[in-house]
Amino acid sequence: MPLHNSAARYGSAAKILHWLTAAGIMVMIPLGIIANGAPQDGPDALAWKVQLFSAHKTLGIAVFAVAVLRIVWAMSQPKPAPLHPDRMLEHFAAETVHKLLYGSLLLVPISGWIEHAATSGFAPILWPLGQNLPFVPQSPELAEIAAAMHIIFERVLVISLILHIGGALKHAVWDRDQTLARMLPGETHTLTVPKPHEPLGLKPVVAALVVWIGAIGIGAGLGLFAKHPAAAPAELAQVASDWNVESGAIDLTVQQFGNAVSGQFSDWTAAIRYEPEGDDADLGQVDVEIAIASVSLGSVTAQALGGDYFDAAKFPTARFTATLSRVDGVHQASGTLTLRGQDVPVAFPFELTLDGNTATMTGMVTLDRRAFGIGEAMQDAGQLGFAVDVALSLTATRP
Template identity: 45%
Template sequence: MLSNTPTSYGTLARAFHWLVALLILSAIALGLYGESLPRNAETIDTLKTLYSAHKTIGVAAFFTALARILWALVQPRPTPLHPERRLETFGAELVHWALYGAMLVMPASGWISHAAQAGFAPILWPFGQTLPFVPQSDAVSHGAEIVHKLSALVLYAALALHVLGALKHVVIDRDATLARMTRGTAAGPGKADHSALAPLLAVVIWAAVISFALLVPLPDEEGAAPTAVATAPATPSAAAPASTAGNWQVTQGTLGFTVKQMGAEVSGSLPNWTADIAYDEATGTGTVTVTIDTTTLVLGSVSDQAKGADFFDTAAHPSATFTAAIARTEGTAHTATGTLTLRGTEVPVVLPFTLTIEGDTATMSGQTTLDRRAFGMGASYPDEATVGFNVGVQIALTATRKD
């Protein structure tokens, strides 16, 4: 019989139960195995396959769980076998509703994180890589990723309690609780009240988990403080030395970069940097020194990998420096010609940019292309199949004249 009764689960409910369990456990196993593997050229293809399967199965689990929950809402719920054990029954129902939430929140948050940050390991057909109303945003991707990780903890706890409860009914109580879900065995009094508090408390738990996750800031981007200032912060550090040079004070700015990963363009940023700028409007010449805190690098889901020894190596080289001479070429067009020191390697760099000055406010934007190999980056990725050679760099800032 497809439908439930007050004392048994129907064929469809049982099929949904075991199918969702299979999909979720498979996705968890693939994700944990992927996390255990090193990130290098030898494992990149394996990781891509693992995470593509993990994401695809997770999305499939979401739709299957949604169908299961909708079916459960229109079906009678078999009553507990021991309704007189009120505390035990309440705990079982709370775990049950927490699991329902995990089956939706965990895969949905993973899908949102993927859709908000294009990059590694695509979701396989028939599911797309984007979602309606989900923008391409590091902040959205980060928030969804934190929800995904926290919901995994709730899922693990609820699964463990669910399995332990089932084992208790088999080994200690020796009743038909598990048999109702495996064979459709009819058992129980048939009449009992289900707790209205259990689903409400589960909603509160999930609201708290999601709210907490969304309050976790992006690494080193905690609010609306300017992303660049022309002098050091109140407490100088090795990555941002104190300086009072220059006649222009940067009030806001961005330093971003793009690189191709597995053929897809991925955007990153270096949010913490300082700039000492000296510029003479009359001659169109000047100098600039930019100090970049590479430990604050953000590159979607591979930020930690990008900070590793094979790329920026931030443990050994926590800062980078660009020192250049500024020259006006024509109109608002300028160049900054100098040296970029990154990973302890000095490379000549020319940065074309435009500069407009209105009163005491200057606006600048420029971009250039660097080759990661010039800095010894990605030596274990000798071709562009996984990580592209060219890295596009974009910088924009607004500065005010110093008194």
């Protein structure tokens, strides 16, 4: 069979790419539905859900690559002429559906890929090329928008696919013509090229754009773009401090299924008493209170706040009280971290830079989540790492 298309039939390359794409779609969409509905109560169920989503994402990238190749190939080839050029409405509808299929085959995986790249955690793409995308920042808001677009475009793809299959069956069963046969494997009866038909120009493209825009509008009307309400963090009381925190961040990183998941607490207070010229054994004290529900941890934020993990509903705050000291020139905050009802001794080394009445500090400590009863059911470090890296940075000024 010839590799290239002619005015009467599709070549072998077009057929192979067509059926590879079809097979990918037929597996990818059900796989996504099954993954989305899979339970995650318990380590084994969660691990299975992650595997399903990883397979769905990886297959989606593969389908995207095949679709791009198929579109590029189609643009370089003559398209077999319609067998019924006099049926202009039918021809227009078929071309519009083809444009919807081609476009959706790009938009569905791209939107899913952006959602994946904009947030960390949960179900990596199974390849060695990294999980991020250029120019796509880590942003929960962008991830939610991309997730909504992914759902909308997937619905358009499914409807277009149903119409496409319906049209092919109509030609095969009702019209009894060679439209479907031209795309089936093997040699195809050579058809007489129909008379030239009136070109449709950009009309199918415009129609497809209208459908996509309309679908986005419907999705917005159904609330797909509505921001999911997060749990309200605990109200933290104002604190009296010798040093006023001007800016700062409490970041945390944990390994989940072999991938780093990073996030931070956005709401916290720090009462600081520090005397640079004081006794090295007691330079002052620090009292940090953290609103647990203010955590952002990528796609697993809601899971992290649940009863098996931080249990923010029962334990809305965490507290670190410590004495500040200096040992061999290295500053350290030694005290107790109270988290999830557990009191655990913690020594937190940090670097401090003083510039007049402005102090800048950075430090990191590694905690064991098991000491606080976090994720007790997850006893496999390969699924959820035991070590959690906590980094603190702040700039404070003394009046």
